Amino acid sequence: MSNKNEIGGYFELECGFHKNYHNSSLLFNSSRNALSFYLQQKKIKKLHVPMFTCETIWKSVERANCTIIPYDVDTDFTPLIEFQENQFYLINNYFGITGKKNTMLCKNKKGNIIFDNSQAFYSKQYGTAGIYSPRKFFGLPDGGILCTDLNLEEEYEKLPRSHSYEICSHLLIRHDREAQEGYDEFVKNRQIIAGCGIEKMSFLTQNLMKSIHYEKIARIRKRNFNYLHNRLKNKNLLKFEPDTDDVPMVYPFKVDEKKELQAYLLKHKIYTASYWPKSNEYPMHMAGENCRENRETIIPLTIDQRYTKRDMDRIVFVLEKFFGNNG
The missing domain is CATH 3.90.1150.10 (Aspartate Aminotransferase, domain 1)
Known part of the structure; x- marks a missing residue:
């Protein structure tokens, strides 16, 4: 996919042509921004959020002007909450191994469930929405995915497009050197992603995702x-x-x-x-x-x-x- 009207000049990075794994999804610059976008568009004012999760998720909820209602999980990752109608819940698929449990939660519980599949890229979407973080599974500079049955295309298309070429250094270093030699770049680039606003996924990341088998x-x-x-x-x-x-x-x-x-x-x-x-x-x-x-x-x-x-x-x-x- 080309985003330029130019013909000729030097070559860009070669990318493959596999299909994206999650069809009919909205592509963002990070999963945390995918969550913030969904909460804003859905106008959710309160969200039950697990204590056992990344701090950036809490920041994403707060950024969407949504109040956090924290809950604990059991040592087997079962949410320790009473589900109620007209309430919204964020449920983690921990390490990518609690998908079956999450499916049963969705079938048997009341309330509106958003699944955080940041650690479960291949998990199917259940509940009202799901967010994914492909860079936790593949060599990508950034990226996030939102899957939902809601039609949010109109508002999504208004978002600016992100650029990823400046945060690829750690990926390129690891191709030629050992991981520890690129670790400082990895940390720096991760901090840059954390500070970015809600944007559509860059063309670079989109095309890199098409190279993944x-x-x-x-x-x-x-x-x-x-x-x-x-x-x-x-x-x-x-x-x-x-x-x-x-x-x-x-x-x-x-x-x-x-x-x-x-x-x-x-x-x-x-x-x-x-x-x-x-x-x-x-x-x-x-x-x-x-x-x-x-x-x-x-x-x-x-x-x-x-x-x-x-x-x-x-x-x-x-x-x-x-x-x-x-x-």
Whole structure:
């Protein structure tokens, strides 16, 4: 897709021509802005939001002039709330493994449910709306997706178009160098995205998304996830069985020794994130007892499309070595 009237000149970045995964969706510069846009257009004034979620979600709700009603989730991620009619609820698909539970929530509960599928790109849309964050699954500079049955095209088309070429540096560095050499650029670019207003997805990001082989990536993620689960479920304090439809973002490994184990993994160049740091701006963010337990015990292990069974074996080997040394 070309957005220019020029003919000739130097070549742009080559992109493929796969179809986008989520059809009939609205494409934004970030998932947080997709949520803000939906809340504004729907004129939602109060939203039940999980404490166990990213601080940027709270900021997105607040930016839409919507009051946050916080709730905790159980240690198995079940929302600890009483659903009521004419109320709006934001429900997370945590790590991409709670899709089946979310489907049952949508069928059996009252109220209007918005699903935060930022960690579940492949999840189908249930409820009144769903938001997605493709850059959590693929090598993209930015981007967010809103799926809803509401016709919001007219207001969406009024939005300005974002540009992504200035926030690709960390992606390009990682092509030629190690991840840690581009980490500062990654942090800088992430901060730029956080400060952006509501805009349509850039042409660059849209075209990069057409280069993604979605089905192949889903197969690899499932394979790696299931392999780790078969090897680690006896040590994992988080008890679950993967659903065949789930395409997870990471493998959530719950242990009592999270701090020590994360440091050990880092020493062996196995990088893991932490979901999520407590916000100083919002006293109730991450304030629930179960939120604290989840944050202090769950390590998200990488299972994405860049890695093979040999890489999963390396993760398992390092973990077994750690538990052997600490057993």
